[in-house]
Amino acid sequence: MATSSSLPIWAIDGAHSSIGFTVRHMVVSKVRGRFTRWTGTIAMDERDPTRAAVEIAIEPASVDTGVEQRDNHLRSPDFFDVERHPAMTFRSTRIERVRDGEYRVTGDLTMHGVTRPVALDVEFAGSAKDPWGGVRAGFSARASLDRKDFGLTYNQLLETGGVLVGERVDLDIEVEAVKQTAPVAEPAAAAA
Numbered sequence: 492m493a494t495s496s497s498l499p500i501w502a503i504d505g506a507h508s509s510i511g512f513t514v515r516h517m518v519v520s521k522v523r524g525r526f527t528r529w530t531g532t533i534a535m536d537e538r539d540p541t542r543a544a545v546e547i548a549i550e551p552a553s554v555d556t557g558v559e560q561r562d563n564h565l566r567s568p569d570f571f572d573v574e575r576h577p578a579m580t581f582r583s584t585r586i587e588r589v590r591d592g593e594y595r596v597t598g599d600l601t602m603h604g605v606t607r608p609v610a611l612d613v614e615f616a617g618s619a620k621d622p623w624g625g626v627r628a629g630f631s632a633r634a635s636l637d638r639k640d641f642g643l644t645y646n647q648l649l650e651t652g653g654v655l656v657g658e659r660v661d662l663d664i665e666v667e668a669v670k671q672t673a674p675v676a677e678p679a680a681a682a683a
Contacts, residue, residue, distance in 0.1 A: 498534040498535055498536055498542065498543070498544070499534070499535065499536065499670055499671070500532055500533070500534055500670075500671040501532065501533040501534075501535055501628060501668035501669060501670050501671065502531075502532055502668060502669050502671055503529075503530065503531040503532065503533070503547075503666055503667070503668050504627070504667045504668065504669050505529070505530065507667035508664075508665055508666045508667050508668075509525055509663075509664070509665045510525060510526045510529055510549065510662070510663075510664050511523060511524065511525045511662070511663040511664070512524050512525070512660050512661065512662050512663070513660070513661045513663070514638075514660050514661070522556055522561075523556065524554055524555060524556035524557075524562075524565075525554075525555050525556075526549050526550065526551070526553050526554055526555070527553040527555050528549075528550040528552075528553035529547060529548060529549040529550065529553070530547070530548050531545065531546055531547035531548065531581075531666075532545075532546055532668075533545050533546075533628075533666075533668050535628075537617075537618050537628060540586060540588075540594055540615055541586045541587065541588055541594070542586070543583065543586055544582075544583055545581065545582070545583040545596060545598065546580070546581070546582050546583075547580065547581040547582075548578055548579070548580050549578065549579040549580070549581075550573075550577065550578065550579075551565075551566070551571035551573050551576065551577070551578070551579055551602070552566055552571075552573040552577065554566065554571065571602075571603060572603060575604070576602070576603050576604050578601075579600070579601060579602045579603075580599075580600070580601045581598050581599070581600050581601075581609070582598050582599050583596050583597070583598040584597055584598050584599060584608070585597045585598075589612075592614055592615050592616070592617075593612070593613070593614055593615075594612075594613045594614075594615060595610055595611070595612060595613070596610070596611045596613050596632070597609070597610045597611075598611075600636070600641075602641045603641045603642045604642065605640070605641045605642050607636075607640050607641060609634055609636055610634060611632040611633065611634045611662075611664070612632065612633050612634065613630055613631070613632045614630065614631045614632075615628070615629075615630055616628075616629035616630065616631065617629065618670075621669075625669050625670060626669070626670040627667055627668065627669055627670070628667070628668050628670070629665075629666065629667050629668075630664075630665075630666040630668070631664070631665055631666075632662070632663075632664040632665075632666070633661070633662065633663060633664070634661075634662045634664075635660065635661050635662070636660055636662070637660075638660050
C-alpha cells in the first residue's frame, strides 16, 4: 500500500461525518451511540482507492449514547478507561477492491491499549465539486468487532440467562472528506 506524500490528502469533514456504534443490552434490545470528537485523513488517488492510506484518531471521552450516567460509565475503567487511554486510532494496512465502488479496508485498531486487526466493508460513493471550489468524496463503512478482544470485558450475568452488555459491537461510519490540494475555506453558514 502506498502511503507516500505523492497521493492527494483528503481531510475528514467532521461536520458531515460520523462514527456510530450499536451493542446489545440485556440480550433483548440495542443501544446506539457515537463519538463526537475525532479526526482523520485519507491519502488517496480516487482513480485507484486500493492505494489509499487511512488514519483516524478518536477521543473515547467523547462517547455519547444520550444518557449521561451510561456515558460516564463507558468512560470509566470498566470500559474505555479514558484517563489511561485517551485515544483510539485506526491505521489502514491493506485495501482490496471487492467490486465497483466497494472495498475491504483492513487496518490496526488500537483501543484501550490493545491493537488488533479490524476489517471494514467500505462503499466509495465517489467525489464531486462543492460550491466553494473544493472536491469532496464520500464513504460509508461497516464493521463488527468483539469488545473483549480489546480488553473491554465488563459484564453482569442476568438472572434469566445471558449478559447485561453484548460482546459484539457493530460500527457504522459515514465520512465526507475534502481534498487538500489548496486550502478552501467553507463559509460558516454552509456547515449545516
